[in-house]
Amino acid sequence: MDYEFIYSFKKPQLTGNWFLDLNPLTKLNIVIVIAIISILSLSWQVSASIIAFYFLLAALAGCLKRFSKMYIKLGLLIGSLLFIMRAMFIPGDHPLFTFWLFTITQEGIDKGIWFSTLVVSICGAIVLFSTITRAKDFMYALENLGAPHSTSYIILASFQSIIDLGDRAKLIMDSQKARGIETEGNLLQRIKAFIPVMGPLVLGAITSTEEKAIAMEARAFSAPEKNTHLSELRKVPLWEKLFVLLVNISLILFIIWRFI
Amino acid sequence: MKGIELKNVSYQYPLSEAFALKNIHYTFEKGKFYGIIGPNSAGKTTLCNLVRGLIPHFYEGELSGDVLIEGKDVREWDGSLLSTKIGYIFQNPFTQISGVKDTVLEEIALGLENLGIDKEEMIERVINVVKLLKIEDLIKKNPNNLSGGQRQRVAFASIIAMDNDILVIDEPTSQLDPESTADIFEIINMLKSQGKTILLVEHKVDLIAEYSDEVLVMENGHIAYSGTPSDVFSNIELIDRGVAIPQAALLSHDLQRQNKPFDFITITNEQAKQQIMKRMSCVNGSY
């Protein structure tokens, strides 16, 4: 038996990467500060720089590949969607060109760029946080703060249910394939195969919630005892506390500089 | 001593007109091993839900009669205390994995975390059940990447790690290879010898005949037969009612039909072996 693996739980499981090993709440604090800066700056240049900055942070944590894989897709989708919506519908005094029913204005373009970079930068904060933080560590950190066990579980379970939904979708696709329904191939074919499974997907998610609840109950989830943990978090070192302080002071300075 | 008493219990699931359980009257004594058999849809799983207190604490519906767990009415039990008293291993291992842990090791520890066991002891206990179930090779795997039988063993390990006094186990070997199945029965027998009360639903009647103290045959929501394995399995009526009986008993019946009966209806391989050896030595002795 792999005792080394088992005993690794006796101490905090550190990765050796200083950024990854930060306390989940420290990481949360950092991404929130970044998102606030993006919101308050009211400038697409700042938001865009922040977007670039995420990649730097992800690289620092050694998760560049995983982060990019998810963020680029999501960012492009949301960003272009929002941009098009804004650009098409915002009226202004400087029309650039007209097609069909829409007049595209300079104002629309400007607002579109600003708004889409802003939202994409906020999404980035969330994606980055979830790539560099294990959900269970986050849950444990919340419990240390005094959050009740059930609250932190619900957060963890919601994280999980998004992953489950993805897994379930894949299972249904496999099941369809195994009956002869083409789900591979071009985008259109995939979408055509996917539409009919949306309903069952949601329904299945609801049914499995009940089963999950019973499964958790069988594990004494609601037992009156105060629960313990197999894995533990590192005690936050002094330098990390100072680092958080520094980050938050820079936010305050930024606010002062921007608004006073 | 009485562990769980059922007095004239009937139950209907919500929105269902049929009775899932009808007039059940039975006492499960502490420290005994009960084998529950019978065709599918006979109410075996519902009976499990009932003695585990999921009915009425989780499932609504119409419950009548009394269910006493260690002398106290199930309705008066605090639902959360029941989970520390009675361990329940589900029929479907695919739904028993919590889904919130990324390794088998952590999955098994989950129940212990909820019970507030301190870390040193938790690790000790997890190591013990891992060895007991022979799943050393699985501890680093993601529970979602296990084969059916591996999952079933992990689900079993996760519950017995919690060390409950009463264990309700619904078809724990349905996905297991024959050797692991035999291992599970050995483990259950060991748990019984530690004083635990066992309620086991199984289709593998040969093993039920060998290990259990009492057998209950369920049919259409009620207990059609109950008694010691010999009493129950020597009854040939069972076959006509769609209930499987051990191969040793079938062998006995076949020989009886051909006018070469054993001294009694054998229900285990060991008994059949003794009978056949006796006969062989007679034949060989006459040479």
Place this chain on the structure above:
Amino acid sequence: MGAIELKNVTFAYPNGFIANENLTLSINSGERVAIVGQNGAGKTTAVKLMNGLNKPTKGNVFINGMNTKDKTTAQISSYVGYVFQNPDDQIFNSNVKKEIEYMLRYLKLDEKEIERRVGRAVELTGIQDFLHMNPYDVPYSTRKFISIAAILAIETPYIILDEPTAGQDMSGIKALTTLMNVLQDEGKSVITITHDMEFVSDNFSRVVAMANKQIIADGTARKIFWNHDVVKQAKIKKPQIGELASDLGLSEDIILRKELVDLLINKY
């Protein structure tokens, strides 16, 4: 060449875990084969290679001479029907009848043909009483039969059943036996993974045993069950009657109750 042909196939999951190693196997059209072996041996992984859900990492799989690498799973599945080990991985409609018709409607068959095929699948699996229910509201053992019916309705020449005997009662086992007989009479190949040794000795002449990612034996049920090394490695057991015969030290390789009864009547 066999209808289903595995040639030196190795398969690794996306996480890098090798689950099948160097499998070579040939199954003829109309043949009935049982696959047995320890949990995690790679049985499910292997049969998923046969319908293209898994594509070999090394080696080749041929169905009717087509290499599965050149075809999509959907194309292969019109020859090879696979019933999943866990019915919940397979069933996704909220109504039993819809679940069974799903593929037939996709194929745009006419109503009469759909009715005929559904009727036949339902009769073979004995799920008449459940047609208008939600699959989630029926017992596990019935759900398994629903998943079988959904595949039978497609009427593929080869059918793979992954642990259909799990959790079945006596009538369920009987229904499976009848079903396999009917399929064989129609000339279809049936490949069944099972841990039920009585079911194997009663119904299969050819048995493939797997252990530790590999095929370790392929032969008659009698040969496999009376090969001590194979039994031990694959973590299987002889059927109860075989165990008894072996405990008694009988020299005949008995696996069926009838054989033991005859021996006892005639000799002792």
